[in-house]
Amino acid sequence: MAYTASRKLDELKPSEIVKELDKYIIGQKQAKRTIAVAIRNRTRRKRLPLEIRDEVSPKNIIMIGPTGVGKTEIARRIAKLSNAPFIKVEATKYTEVGYVGRDVESIIRDLMSIAVQQVKAELAEREQEKVALRVEERLLDILLPQVKEDPSVDIIPVGSSYTDSQKTTRERFRQMLRDGKFDEREVEINVQSRKRVGIEVLGQPNMEELQDAMQSIGSIFGNGKGHNRKLTVKRAREIFTEEETEKAVDTDRAIDEAKERVEQMGIVFIDEIDKVAKSGGSGGGIDVSREGVQRDILPIIEGTSVSTKWGVVDTTHILFIASGAFHVSKPSDLIPELQGRFPLRVELDDLKAEDFYRILTEPANAITMQYRELLKTEG
Template identity: 50%
Template structure:
């Protein structure tokens, strides 16, 4: 797990170890039986570290590796029940919606071959009509398989559901649940709208396969599997948890901040949340909270909430050596991304070692003198360095451009020295 995370995130081994252990413990729990399985609760994590050091990226990559439902939310978006704002239970509802979408994608892959055959029949009906002879259909089927008919325009009938928009009523937790149930009822009574659309055979391919897959999918099974996946594999990433701490030196607004913490307590400890698909238990959902804690301390959080986040991991601030590794090592590093982007314009971009060193040192220097925004500073600096190349790329087709220390200095040197200007531009 850690070696897989190393492909995308540089350093921060303590944080990687903590999330890897949490995930492995989940797998171990699944192997248990009886009462013990229900008693083993996830060890929630609190990540402490400045912005741009990889807190969110570690959690996001973790969920992809585990193929688990994952939702990232900013703690500041929520308010205490009774105030205008989002209710914390909406986190679990969002997580369940993500799990349902994931289960549908899985099921669609399983049913792809069957759905493809049914979609092919619908395309043939549109091309030659339902009453065409077997020989004609087979002849067109062969041409369809060879791609000869991809550009032919056909008219297909697609279903459009009568979905009413859902909305939230401020101060009423879960007030948006009923809206979709009403639209489901209306959809059944009024029937789904049937709409005729004209498109090419190639364009219709994906639409028809998805439509046929959805017909084969049993919605009740999908919901059951999604609820199970949410309850046992769900990961919630609570960002900016430090912004809802009630600090002793701050006045005003702390009632609502403390209220959000109190609302989060039962969610993290384990409660049952009402959703339009039925109740969802949060006992075994893994919560990863994170914050910079520059103005506040973890001890400023409610003692009860601190107890719900037993694993503390401190992430290190990044230095110029880390920046060099970030630019070169990850599978989709910034340098590889820019090379690929400009390669589409037939421009061969090359970064020399001294050029990479210069970019890393400048990023570190600006972070220390202006504001430390971590690895995000590299985006700002590289965009500035490649500004001219990106703008004139169409005229430079076939050229090879080397980004060395001289080139970087020419485009950025004076800007870094002028601290006042750096504040606004870098």
């Protein structure tokens, strides 16, 4: 299935992408240009012949600069602009396989999870009107049970054999329902049980797959069971909306599209990469462990297949952006293989007094603007 990319971004040149970033981020022109070119190259790659396309790999980036200069925000904004799956992780949260910590492949599993939810939300939005209609009909069937002729039919077809009086009553109730006049009325509905196994085990490889399997087993035993509950119409509407949305969204389609997005447009932001570099080239047990983390991260950056509960994900064309302050260590303290996988390096400028003033006044989401809008709500 073809990836549904943001048309707006596909039409933007690097200079125009920089202008979009300028709306939210002050300064850091070089970092913006570097990111913009990397993103534009993804659009260019999609236009290449198939035999060449797979040979073009993303140019991963290391951003160097102290905390607060805009490293994370640049990556987050570009992901939002491109409608790409995005995840931010901290390198220090991941340790060598077999030690306490998370397996680095969980980065890709988490990214895939984000993408699936993102696509499902988009598909649900397209079905919003149909879902609202089905929910409305289900509520009317509860409020007016005698009007419904066939209990197996969820939606009353147009032209059914109701009397004019029954039709009038149903439409009158429909309008009252839309006006919220029944919101606090209690009704009895059948609520499906949603049992989930809430076990999380860290520190051993493949434990997250075990957790997913246990959740699947729990959902199997819970399926088909339900119990009657008395709820307000307002709450019943929320539950019915969830149920009808789940029915309306094609899960297989969502998974296929999410997988395509992750593989072709996914962005992984690895923060604090400097914390897993050797400190000034020294040796010792801590540095050995840090090197182990780097070697574990290396395969997913080089391109490998990661098993997830939605299928196998190829990481070859995922864009990786690493960042760090590098106060103690230097990018050259990373293992050579990892350095080679981040061909682009950009140093972000330190913020000055005038930059802080501009940050407070110029961005579209400036904090002063946020408080101004909040105060407007007080009249």
